[in-house]
């Protein structure tokens with residue numbers, strides 16, 4: 001039986017959704033009978049190949065996030081926005097009502113006890129977006145799984161339903177934004 | 179002589195002057211609502227209580243019951259309307275649930291769960307709004323205010339007239355009635371109904387934080403349709419043991 005190929009990645013997130021996914025614990029063994037992981041922190045594969053399902057944690061806070069997301073969308077048949085940051089920017093989006101220059105100056109120039117104040121400007125660093133934006137503003141998202149983070153049960157349930165070819169539904173009792 | 183109308187196929191008697199919301203509530207029929215509380219005059223601000231009356235959409239809280247009306251409180255279309263309204267409320271403010279003390283005790287969040295909202299399909303506006311932390315025991319975080327006007331009505335009814343909604347359209351904002359415009363220069367107290375009645379995390383008693391952990395809060399126990407519109411019980415900032423009563427208007 002060919003296995004369903006799954007990729008996961010974190011954009012502007014804290015890896016909390018990935019940590020939550022790891023709480024599937026030994027159920028991962030059964031899961032691996034049916035799915036294989038491509039790009040994911042589990043495999044350390046860095047570039048996503050053509051996949052059946054992509055799970056994205058985190059919103060868009062810099063140019064690199066946008067590039068990775070566009071690449072994911074091209075490679076994945078179904079894309080799932082996982083967690084508060086992917087869905088509405090989450091905690092990083094708390095900077096959205098403050099001008100980006102004010103944020104950078106506060107952190108790198110005017111913060112207490114700073115020596116050699118300098119706003120990082122290495123050309124290798126991805127440039128920040130003015131605001132942290134949800135991923136559905138940039139690409140089509142097939143399914144949304146809210147939570148900060150969603151529980152392992154919810155993540156597994158979503159994955160299994162897509163693998164089974166069912167239209168995933170989050171039970172209303174299980175929707176959580178925190 | 180009482181009169182009769184139909185709600186969700188049931189014939190119900192009502193008295194003159196009752197609103198559709200009153201009639202449904204007396205029968206234990208839950209109609210989603212955020213800006214209405216039975217202790218205060220209805221204003222029809224949030225439209226969450228929209229019901230179908232003989233094929234027309236009307237606010238249950240501001241519509242007088244009339245003999246012969248046929249009212250439907252629930253349908254796929256009504257849920258879609260209500261979900262869109264809830265998404266709009268999320269898009270209009272800065273609702274960062276994972277960082278909000280009120281998460282789990284918030285009626286806006288609970289309404290979103292009940293309407294099956296998993297994300298907002300409207301652009302998040304991220305408005306810049308002013309926080310008022312000047313008062314020793316009450317915080318006003320306008321980022322989370324949904325302009326329901328309940329604090330305005332509650333404060334007027336307790337004779338203090340501390341709040342008003344100023345501005346128009348998307349510039350509307352909750353204003354404080356003092357020369358400085360700050361809560362510190364009013365006679366508001368943590369015990370006031372005006373402080374307590376806020377359905378979201380905009381007006382909150384300070385120093386509560388995460389005394390009750392996420393996972394054990396009101397809407398972690400059940401849905402708002404089942405539990406009704408509840409508000410948390412606060413610890414009084416004045417004493418370690420005193421509690422300020424929570425409230426339920428379901």
Ligand code: SF4
Pocket residue numbers: 322323324325326327328329330352375376377378380381
């Ligand atoms: S502060 Fe709370 S009660 Fe007052 S208008 Fe805003 S949401 Fe309503």
Ligand code: FES
Pocket residue numbers: 210211212213214221222223224225226227228237238239240
């Ligand atoms: S509850 Fe009726 S309009 Fe808000």
